[in-house]
Amino acid sequence: MNPTTETAWLLVGTNLLLFLALAPLFDGIVRRVAARVQNRQGPPLWQPLYDLLKLLGKENIDAVGILPFRLAPLVALASILCVVMILPVAGRATALTPYADTLTLIYLLTLGGVAVLVGAFSGKNIFALIGASREMTTMIMVEPILFMILLLGVIKTGSLELTTVLYGTPAGDYGWSGLIMIVIALFALQAFVGRQPFDIAEAEQELLGGPFIEYSGPNYALFKYYMMIKQMFYAYLPIAVFVPLLHSGLLVVDLILQLLLTALVFLVIGLLAATHPRYRIDQALNYFAGLFVLALGAVAGALFG
Amino acid sequence: MRKELEAQLAAQLRDEVVCVEKTDQRTIFIDVKREAIRRAARIVTEAGGRYMCGVGYDNIARDGTLGMVHTFSMDRNDHFICVRTKVPAIDPVMESITPDLPSAGWSEREFMDMLGMQFTNHPKPKRLVLADDWPAGIYPLRKEVPYDLVPPGADDVAYQLDEAPPGTKIVPIGPFHPSLHEPEHFAVYVDGETIKGCDYRGFMTHRGIEKLCQTQVSYNEVPFIAERICGICGSVHATAFSQAVESAGGIKIPRRAEYIRTLMLEIERIHSHLLWLGVAGHLIGFDTVFMQAWRVREQLMWLCERLTGNRKTYGMVLIGGVRRDITPEIADDIRAVVKKIEEELRVIHRAIEKDSSIHKRTKGVGTITKEETIAWGLIGPVARARGVDIDARRDHPYAAYNDMKFDVPVLTDCDVWSTLVVRVLETYEAIRIIHQVLDKMPAGPIFVELKDKIPALRHAITTVEAPRGESTHYVITGEDNRPDRWRVRAPTYTNLQAVPLMLLNEQFGDFPIIMGSIDPCFSCTDRVAVIDLQSGKASSMTRRELEFLSREQLHRA
Numbered sequence: 118m119n120p121t122t123e124t125a126w127l128l129v130g131t132n133l134l135l136f137l138a139l140a141p142l143f144d145g146i147v148r149r150v151a152a153r154v155q156n157r158q159g160p161p162l163w164q165p166l167y168d169l170l171k172l173l174g175k176e177n178i179d180a181v182g183i184l185p186f187r188l189a190p191l192v193a194l195a196s197i198l199c200v201v202m203i204l205p206v207a208g209r210a211t212a213l214t215p216y217a218d219t220l221t222l223i224y225l226l227t228l229g230g231v232a233v234l235v236g237a238f239s240g241k242n243i244f245a246l247i248g249a250s251r252e253m254t255t256m257i258m259v260e261p262i263l264f265m266i267l268l269l270g271v272i273k274t275g276s277l278e279l280t281t282v283l284y285g286t287p288a289g290d291y292g293w294s295g296l297i298m299i300v301i302a303l304f305a306l307q308a309f310v311g312r313q314p315f316d317i318a319e320a321e322q323e324l325l326g327g328p329f330i331e332y333s334g335p336n337y338a339l340f341k342y343y344m345m346i347k348q349m350f351y352a353y354l355p356i357a358v359f360v361p362l363l364h365s366g367l368l369v370v371d372l373i374l375q376l377l378l379t380a381l382v383f384l385v386i387g388l389l390a391a392t393h394p395r396y397r398i399d400q401a402l403n404y405f406a407g408l409f410v411l412a413l414g415a416v417a418g419a420l421f422g
Numbered sequence: 423m424r425k426e427l428e429a430q431l432a433a434q435l436r437d438e439v440v441c442v443e444k445t446d447q448r449t450i451f452i453d454v455k456r457e458a459i460r461r462a463a464r465i466v467t468e469a470g471g472r473y474m475c476g477v478g479y480d481n482i483a484r485d486g487t488l489g490m491v492h493t494f495s496m497d498r499n500d501h502f503i504c505v506r507t508k509v510p511a512i513d514p515v516m517e518s519i520t521p522d523l524p525s526a527g528w529s530e531r532e533f534m535d536m537l538g539m540q541f542t543n544h545p546k547p548k549r550l551v552l553a554d555d556w557p558a559g560i561y562p563l564r565k566e567v568p569y570d571l572v573p574p575g576a577d578d579v580a581y582q583l584d585e586a587p588p589g590t591k592i593v594p595i596g597p598f599h600p601s602l603h604e605p606e607h608f609a610v611y612v613d614g615e616t617i618k619g620c621d622y623r624g625f626m627t628h629r630g631i632e633k634l635c636q637t638q639v640s641y642n643e644v645p646f647i648a649e650r651i652c653g654i655c656g657s658v659h660a661t662a663f664s665q666a667v668e669s670a671g672g673i674k675i676p677r678r679a680e681y682i683r684t685l686m687l688e689i690e691r692i693h694s695h696l697l698w699l700g701v702a703g704h705l706i707g708f709d710t711v712f713m714q715a716w717r718v719r720e721q722l723m724w725l726c727e728r729l730t731g732n733r734k735t736y737g738m739v740l741i742g743g744v745r746r747d748i749t750p751e752i753a754d755d756i757r758a759v760v761k762k763i764e765e766e767l768r769v770i771h772r773a774i775e776k777d778s779s780i781h782k783r784t785k786g787v788g789t790i791t792k793e794e795t796i797a798w799g800l801i802g803p804v805a806r807a808r809g810v811d812i813d814a815r816r817d818h819p820y821a822a823y824n825d826m827k828f829d830v831p832v833l834t835d836c837d838v839w840s841t842l843v844v845r846v847l848e849t850y851e852a853i854r855i856i857h858q859v860l861d862k863m864p865a866g867p868i869f870v871e872l873k874d875k876i877p878a879l880r881h882a883i884t885t886v887e888a889p890r891g892e893s894t895h896y897v898i899t900g901e902d903n904r905p906d907r908w909r910v911r912a913p914t915y916t917n918l919q920a921v922p923l924m925l926l927n928e929q930f931g932d933f934p935i936i937m938g939s940i941d942p943c944f945s946c947t948d949r950v951a952v953i954d955l956q957s958g959k960a961s962s963m964t965r966r967e968l969e970f971l972s973r974e975q976l977h978r979a
Contacts, residue, residue, distance in 0.1 A: 155713035243593050322601045322934045394783050395707030395933040
């Protein structure tokens with residue numbers, strides 16, 4: 118094994134470690150921001166990690182009794198970890214990046230969502246079913262927006278290769294279609310991370326957690342971890358795509374800058390979540406439809422403009 | 423008023439009217455034979471009566487009958503009309519008035535359960551109050567049934583839900599559900615996400631407070647039990663009961679006591695509306711409104727702690743007056759606190775007034791028309807948000823409200839948003855009333871000793887405008903220094919009956935806020951206490967733990 122592949126494998130590990138460690142911390146930021154907006158002190162920043170550990174130590178109850186129900190949380194977490202492993206670190210491909218491309222990324226992200234649906238549909242709980250149908254409708258509307266954000270990169274660079282698509286376009290080359298896409302990415306952010314006003318599938322006051330209602334203990338912890346990491350990915354995505362790398366030559370400096378920016382995105386997520394009520398599913402769909410049309414326009418602009 | 427009504431009744435019902443009497447300035451009793459009850463109710467309704475509630479009582483020991491009173495309010499000329507009839511206990515059948523007055527549905531069902539009455543042509547003669555496994559033939563409110571009877575339970579019985587409309591699924595809301603806060607069960611029939619119907623099974627925490635007070639305690643203890651009917655509008659119930667007994671016994675209480683009652687009622691209204699605002703925020707998933715409204719509310723609870731020793735459940739009201747006086751120092755304290763609350767509420771009000779996402783969730787949601795509101799006899803902010811201009815404080819003034827200047831906010835958008843605005847505006851009015859009370863309060867005693875015995879078998883009715891709408895109390899005085907019959911009709915009892923109508927064809931996601939928009943108080947409806955008082959434990963904590971727990975409390979010192 119030559120030194121470069123060794124570094125590349127090191128990057129896989131780094132990415133995994135960073136996401137696994139920081140995802141709960143960033144979730145903690147959201148909770149703390151919300152608390153401050155509400156004149157509360159809020160929980161410790163590491164509270165989400167404590168929650169996970171506590172859940173992992175509990176009895177694993179198989180509420181439904183069929184295999185898909187037990188497998189769903191594993192598949193969800195595994196798929197999002199795969200995403201993390203193929204994700205380039207601050208513009209540098211990991212050892213696994215060459216084996217995947219932009220489409221693989223989208224597939225893997227969708228797989229996680231599908232796992233949530235499988236888990237919910239494997240039982241007969243009406244709250245889980247309503248939650249899952251909401252989750253599905255949301256996915257159908259929101260995934261294309263993610264797709265088009267990446268498609269813009271594909272069009273600009275003429276490549277499907279992940280590092281190129283994510284980091285290949287200098288900010289100036291995006292033009293007005295890129296600007297529109299940044300706005301779309303911001304407006305879709307809360308939907309990507311499933312926070313207010315778009316925490317419709319879980320909707321505590323209506324559906325008591327929706328798709329996850331039958332899950333508890335370690336199985337639920339896996340789902341929670343999946344959601345935290347997914348959330349971190351979606352917060353990191355606009356930073357990777359739209360904010361040019363520092364190119365300081367030092368990986369660590371580039372990375373730290375990117376992580377700080379991601380933390381900033383989480384600040385925004387927390388603020389938005391704390392200042393909005395939950396939308397109804399029909400209202401959310403109208404909203405997504407608007408974003409979708411806008412995104413389509415931006416892609417068309419990139420093609421012909 | 424009495425003359426005209428009597429003429430009307432005599433013309434239409436002839437000798438089926440037994441008597442029409444006016445017992446005080448406000449109350450007219452009409453005794454009719456049982457055959458005429460439905461027609462009499464119709465005549466009173468046509469004369470402008472708004473149905474309040476039914477009161478059934480056991481009179482078997484005296485003349486072998488069960489009594490039934492349908493009470494109405496004439497809101498425009500300050501009268502209560504009580505249409506009274508009796509049926510022999512061996513054949514307790516009378517005609518139902520529910521086909522004409524839907525809001526009488528529960529009152530009649532309640533006395534089917536509790537007294538064994540039967541109402542012909544009742545549209546939904548299902549069990550309402552009693553548990554599903556309560557044996558048939560035992561009617562708890564009859565005098566022969568002991569207050570502590572515990573019949574054996576049964577496992578093989580369950581409430582039969584109304585048939586679901588075709589093509590719908592049933593979503594069970596409750597007994598435990600985050601948007602309920604108290605154990606009740608709604609079966610919501612949904613088609614996709616659209617609500618197509620709803621059945622309600624409540625009264626899961628019915629503990630028979632009425633029976634207890636009719637058999638075990640004396641007049642002066644009842645106000646404290648009444649206060650524990652509700653964790654939020656306790657003073658309302660204590661005041662309403664005391665007023666009913668004072669009215670029946672012809673007791674005149676000192677003016678200063680009436681002012682202090684007014685003060686407590688308005689403090690309670692501010693507390694309740696702020697609490698509701700927070701809950702409403704939570705129900706649409708907007709926890710910042712929740713936290714901020716409750717932060718503002720908290721100072722009022724501290725104030726009440728200084729004022730009465732308790733954050734809630736003030737224990738101020740007695741028959742004959744109140745227990746604690748308001749000193750000039752505490753008056754200044756109250757002024758300062760409500761002034762601060764008003765300032766902070768205005769900040770919240772401004773923030774939500776123009777918030778388009780809150781509008782999205784509340785405007786045009788839970789809409790029913792003004793006509794439907796009147797037909798269902800809805801009350802309180804729920805009615806005032808739908809253009810129905812009623813408020814017991816103005817229409818049937820009690821305590822010191824005839825000295826107060828205040829507006830009754832009425833909106834006409836008929837949706838959840840207008841109930842929110844009505845409640846916020848009412849809070850400002852409550853603060854206005856509190857300032858007036860403190861400025862105008864006359865000097866003098868706060869309590870009058872009861873010299874004579876309260877005469878037995880007098881009927882009296884009072885209403886007090888609770889934060890959720892009028893609370894109606896009906897008292898029949900008894901012989902053993904306790905009421906012979908005491909009937910409590912909390913506002914939720916009326917408003918809850920129209921919730922299925924508000925839910926119809928709405929989105930399932932709006933269920934919590936539509937339900938919440940009536941500010942439901944199930945404990946009032948079921949008539950039990952829901953307060954959990956913690957005590958003693960604090961003394962065993964270390965100072966640091968205490969400090970942590972009461973961080974905010976320390977800040978205010």
